[in-house]
Amino acid sequence: EDQVTQSPEALRLQEGESSSLNCSYTVSGLRGLFWYRQDPGKGPEFLFTLYSAGEEKEKERLKATLTKKESFLHITAPKPEDSATYLCAVQAPDSNYKLTFGKGTLLTVNP
């Protein structure tokens, strides 16, 4: 069974204080690892897809990296508008295109 564990559950940062969110996964082969951002009461917003270990993707202050067992979402010099829940999901080749989600990390960036 595919499993995704995200840590920490919640993270408070001061504006400008860089940090990382972790996503550990167990999957029978990895087709892709996905990061989403979710604001309260809204639908998840797609950020990145990572396909193989060593791959990195960047968008503004966010950078996602991937190893064979985990992914990190690095947030550089965060701003209050980066406050959201960040979700990680994996997809296995035999999953029939289904995603398995972690429970998310709630990030709060204080001004």
Next chain:
Amino acid sequence: DADVTQTPRNRITKTGKRIMLECSQTKGHDRMYWYRQDPGLGLRLIYYSFDVKDINKGEISDGYSVSRQAQAKFSLSLESAIPNQTALYFCATGGTAFYEQYFGPGTRLTVT
């Protein structure tokens, strides 16, 4: 206009009532999904469909049914709503050329 729309956005209903949640998309994607989200439990897949003739159960399909009326429309029904179906419901779509999914804005359902 939004690519994935859900109606209604909020609904309060009583135990035992039948309710339908609707999802429409203009993205031209073949795959459509219904999820529910509960605090502490994350997103869980209810049903998914690859085309109008292909419907598949997800991990928590009991108490739910779906209908794929067209490529662009996918409806979720609760035949007899119960309080533990109170949750946020999301529709998502996916294409054949990529693996990520794109989510709608959600429906907040409360069953009293």
